[in-house]
Amino acid sequence: MDAQLVAFTGVAAGMVAMPGADFTVVVRNALVSRRDGVACAVGVAGGLLVHTALAVAGLAAVLVAVPALFRTVQLLGGAYLLHLGCRALRSALRPATRKGPEPEPGGPTATAARGIGRSLRRGFLTNALNPKAPVLFLSLLPQFVPADQQPLPRTLLLATVVVVLALLWFPAVALLVDGLGRWLRRPGAVRAVEAVSGTALTVLGVVLLTGPVAAATV
Incomplete structure (x- = not known):
């Protein structure tokens, strides 16, 4: 048995399952629908694939060695998380309405495809x-x-383990949230989830935008 591989799998599993921005966006999208949640989960795994590929190629070392480049990625990430957080908070504060959504061009299939994308x-x-x-x-x-x-x-091999774990964990989170949809999709619960997720994403975004490069590399 490869003891180091087993140890890495345990460390990677804890790293993937740790609550953070990825977990938050998957939960938020899973409240929209199962398909949206699973699609978001696959997107997170795709992001991990990029990071692991960069590490394998050694390009991550360049990112670390060039503070300006690292800071650019940091600002882009912070701005995007802040954008998602503000959207969630605005949704949480929006007055409840029973009016259905406006029909979109292309019919329900096109609308679903756009939502998944x-x-x-x-x-x-x-x-x-x-x-x-x-x-x-x-x-x-x-x-x-x-x-x-x-x-x-x-x-x-190690990079593949991380991506596989993400493909197992995040879709499972999406399916769990969808399974609890009967309770989580109630207006009060939706507002609470949007408020919590919006606050978390906003805080994470602000930390990235205002934090120094040195703090981000810890």
Whole structure:
């Protein structure tokens, strides 16, 4: 048995399952529909794939070594999280209405496809614009590469483990939220979730926008 691989899987599982911006956007999108939640979850996994690929290619080291580039990613990520947070807070404060949504051009199929694409994009951008992720992978992956093995195949294996864990965890979260939809989609519960998720995303966005580069690399 590969003890280091088992240990890495445990560490990676805890890292993936840790509540944060990814978890928040998946929950929020899952309240819209199961398809939106799963699409958002797949988008998050896609963002992780980008980060792990950067770490494998060594490009994450460039990001860390160039403070201006790191700060640019940090500002983009903060601005995007702040945007999502403000949208959620505005939705939480919006007066309840029983009026159905306006029909969109192209019919329900086109509308559903646009919603899924939007949720997929939200999940991907939320994770891909997280400046801490490449630093984390760059510092974590090499620790689980044995000295007697080739670094590239081993790092690819570890990166695959992270993406697979994300593809298991985040869709499971989306399905759980959808399964609890009977209670979570009540007007009061929806407002509460929107308020909590909006506050969390806004705080995370502000931290990224105002935090120094050194703090973001911890």
